[in-house]
Amino acid sequence: MREWWNRKILAPLMAELAKGTDPKRLARAAAVGAVSAVFPVLGVTSFLGALVGLAWKLNQVALIAVNYLFYPLQWILIPVYIRIGEKIFVLESIPLDPIVWKTQFSESPKLFFTHFGQSIGAGVLAWLVTAPIALVILERWVFYPIFKRLERSNSRPQ
Numbered sequence: 652m653r654e655w656w657n658r659k660i661l662a663p664l665m666a667e668l669a670k671g672t673d674p675k676r677l678a679r680a681a682a683v684g685a686v687s688a689v690f691p692v693l694g695v696t697s698f699l700g701a702l703v704g705l706a707w708k709l710n711q712v713a714l715i716a717v718n719y720l721f722y723p724l725q726w727i728l729i730p731v732y733i734r735i736g737e738k739i740f741v742l743e744s745i746p747l748d749p750i751v752w753k754t755q756f757s758e759s760p761k762l763f764f765t766h767f768g769q770s771i772g773a774g775v776l777a778w779l780v781t782a783p784i785a786l787v788i789l790e791r792w793v794f795y796p797i798f799k800r801l802e803r804s805n806s807r808p809q
Contacts, residue, residue: 736773
């Protein structure tokens with residue numbers, strides 16, 4: 652696990668710092684990667700992150716590395732966003748059983764979207780409300796201190 656962490660996450664980020672990439676820019680890219688990773692629709696998180704990264708001219712290496720790192724949280728937060736959205740829009744709660752979802756989607760995608768579409772849409776809107784707040788918190792108070800510390804340790808004479 653440690654080897655994977657060093658090779659897939661730490662080494663690419665350290666290489667970006669060594670190139671002189673600003674820790675603030677890396678922090679913003681990492682925050683966008685983290686926030687886009689928990690978008691409550693499966694299969695679009697990398698595309699969403701890359702799209703925002705291109706629009707904001709962010710470092711794609713940092714963005715995608717952190718996106719992959721945060722991906723497991725998507726599975727935890729999808730039900731949270733759906734429930735928040737259902738509460739905001741006063742919708743009837745849908746079952747959050749992935750087996751039910753898979754079965755119903757396999758049988759009839761149209762029926763699936765008819766039955767679950769509103770709640771999934773409400774979950775996306777809940778994500779849209781929380782994403783800017785999470786972005787600021789992650790950028791300023793989580794990732795920037797990390798990248799600043801890495802930059803200092805990387806610039807020390809060996």
